[in-house]
Every structure is written in structure tokens, then in C-alpha cells.
Amino acid sequence: MKLYDYALSPSCYKVRLMAALIGMTLDIRPVDFHPGCEHRGPELMALNPAGSIPILEDGDLVLTESSAMLVYLAAKAAAQWLGNDTAGRAARVQQWLSFSHRLTASLGAARLHEMLLRPGNIAALREQGIAALRELEAGLVEQHIRGQRFLASDRPTIADVACFPYVALAPDGGVSLDPYPAIRLWSRAVRSLEGFIEMPGIHRLHELTPAPVLEVGEA
């Protein structure tokens, strides 16, 4: 399974993270998104006319939407991540998958503007990002009242993987996560999952790794 990937792209990271969490290996094809704009070149435009990455290829199947990729990986190797065992949960997962596009369009665009100088109305993007974060915070608080640590269930689903990257990287676009305790707790829960991998700007939980032991004579 081939992933057209950019190391700094949160949408590409969703797919890498999902694969890591379910123990799947991807064949990574790096794309020179910045500064080369390779995603707008003829080869990738032929594969994805939208001119976006990630692109996931598996035989004849070509996927260009990260949410669809999460569904595909989970359905193939770890169906419990689909979170579709009840009607309510299945709907909740879909609700958050759709919601995740708002995070991309607001916090993601603010990050591209602030970090890679892409055009955009930064004040409006931040305002939309904050509105989305407040909604997510409220959703997570309600989940806590139900006794559930993750977005759609008491166990992680593709909804968490879809929403986590752009939220965790909000500070890259100048949007602070300080006002959102439920989001910070959830971020910690996601980062402590077995198999979690980081990306630049999202740090691992050092305090959860075993205390380092220095052998005699080693330095």
C-alpha cells in the first residue's frame, strides 16, 4: 500500500498514525510539497485532480481523502477502530470525520499561513479554528460525563485519529490550546496509545517512556 506523503502534513500524518496504531506497514513515497510544489505537478495531478496530498494507492484503489483512508486501513486490519458497533456510535464517528474537515480548513490553513507563508486571512482562520476547538472541547466534556475518554467511544476510533493532528498542531498557527483542559487530556490519551508515533510539532510523552538507564562505561 503506497502513501504519497509529506513529513509536515497533518493529513498525511493521520494515515501514518493510523497505520502505526494498528501495526500496518505503508510504502512511503515522499512528495516535495514545500518548496517544490510537486503535488501540483503533472504526475500527482493525474492521480488526484484536486492537487492535494495524501494519496493512498492499493492496487486499483486510489484514495484522495484522508478520512476514507482511515476507514480503509481500519476495515482491512482492525475493524474495532471503525467504532460502528451501534447506530449511535457509527453516527458519532461520521459526525467527527466530517467535523475534521473544519479543523483542516481553519487550524490547518492558519498553520500553513504562519509556517510556510501560504496565503489566507489569518484572523478569520484563527477565529474559525477557535470555534471548532470550543465545539470539540464541549464534545469531549460530554464524553467524560458519559464516562468515555475518546470522541465516539471509550476506546479510540478513526474519529480520534482524524481530529487529533490539526488540533495538536493548533499552536503552530498561533492558536493556543491552554483554554481547553478536556482537549489536553484527550491529546494525552491519544499520545499514550500503544504504537503512537509523533510528527514534527507533536512531541511524544517522554514521561511515559521508561526512565533511562545508563550502563557503566556508556556515554
Next chain:
Amino acid sequence: MTRNTMIDGWYPVGLASQLDAHGRVTALMGEPIAVRRGEDGNAKVTGGNGRDLPACIRYGHVWSSLGDPQKPLFAIPEADQPGRRLVDVGVVRVRCSPLRAVENFLDIAHFPFVHTDILGAEPHTEVQNYKVEIREDEDEVWATQVKFYQPQAAKSAEGGITTEYMYRVPAPTCSVLYKTCPPRPAEWDVITLFVQPLAEDLCDVWPWMALFDDETPMTDLIHFQQTIFVQDRSILENQIPRLLPLDPGMEIPTRADLTSVAYRRWLKRHGYTYGAQLVAQ
């Protein structure tokens, strides 16, 4: 207020490979500037009031100055060696002092914690003794005999090695790093950090590399360096105070910070204080 002595320096203002007739608008130390390709094919840079600014193209980038540069842009002789791959890593904007961006680049103690499993890993956190000097003839800061254990020092490195480094600061917002070159032990890989000061607390960072590596695809080289730098970015944006303190008292340096101490001393000696904080302020 004293004259800004950094005004006469050269600063990166864009990638040479992206220079076109349409150009782009950016800034240098608070002044809006326009950078484009002139009719003669050379880089043309104009200041906020339309005046022509000095311009040259070197090391993959367009360089300019708001003042009257007394010296040509610093030399990197290795960059002209045949056989090197020249890597335009591309711009990354950081809300931090341009001097802090350079200072962070000079620091190795953070490798195991910020660049975990790439440039460092616990428990290998010790910074061994190294040498630091301000070279009077060249008027540059140099750190040599820097050694550090790295799990994956470069894209071309297989597994962990003890990497040797030399750091060089030839200009207040530029640093050149010479690093063990796994495929060619007799040579040094060159990794630079060119920082464009937009404001005292905002900069565009243009990393650039000249490597001996015939194997690794160009995109992988770019991604490797972007990954490293963006891991630093969130740390840089959260440093307090935002400006780099040049007088003792604000921060307590340790032995591992010798390069930083020399860099700050050198900045202060020259009055390179754009992006710096002094006690007197």
C-alpha cells in the same frame, strides 16, 4: 537610540530557484522589500521607498541588505566543491527572535529531547567537552571537536554513530554546521541556517545544505531537514523572554552552552542587538 549595526549585513530574502519577474514582497528588519528577477537576469531588490538595495545570489538564495555592506557575503569554500548535492530546504517562518533561531541551531544538548531517535536519544544526553573561540582574523565564532551520539545523524547514516561537528557563525543571523559525512569520512557535510530577520521577534528561516550523498532522493533530504527544523519551531516559539538576553543574569549557562555564551559575547561586542535584550532596556 544607537544605530542598528546589523543594518549593513547581508540577509537571505528568498530562494534563487523561485526568483521570477513577478517577484515577492517580504520584509527585512521591519522594512517591506520586494524581491524579483530583473530584466538583466540578476536579482533585483527594492526597499520600502522604492530605492534599489544591494543584491547577490549565493548558496541557493538571494541576499540583500538595507544598508551599505562593507564586506562581501561570507565564504563557504566547501559549497563550491564538485560532487556535492545542493539542497534548497525552503522557508519556515518562526515567531521568535532571529538571534534565538541561530542560538538554538548552535545547541546540541537538546538533541535527545527534541529530536528524539534522530539526532539524539536518552540516555546518551551527555555533551562532551568541546572547544569554542572567537576567531579574531575572520571575526567569526567557531566551536570545534563537538561530539555527540546520534541514532540517525543523517539520511545517509545507517544506525547510531558518534557524530563530530564544527559550528561556525560568520554573520549574526547565519550559522554553518560542518558534520561527519558518513559516505565520505574525509569530508564534512555542510548544513546551514540562514535567517531572514523580519522583525525583532519574527523571522523566516532558510536552511540549506551541501552534502556528499549520491544515494538519497532529493525529497528525502528536504524532508529530513524540514522535520528537524520544525521540531525546533514549537520550542523556539515558546522561549521566554522572546528576545535573546545578551547580559548575564537572565539565564544561567552551563558548560554545554559555551558556544551560546561566545555567540552572545560576539553579538554584544559588535552591537548586533536586533532581536536581543539588554539589561539597560
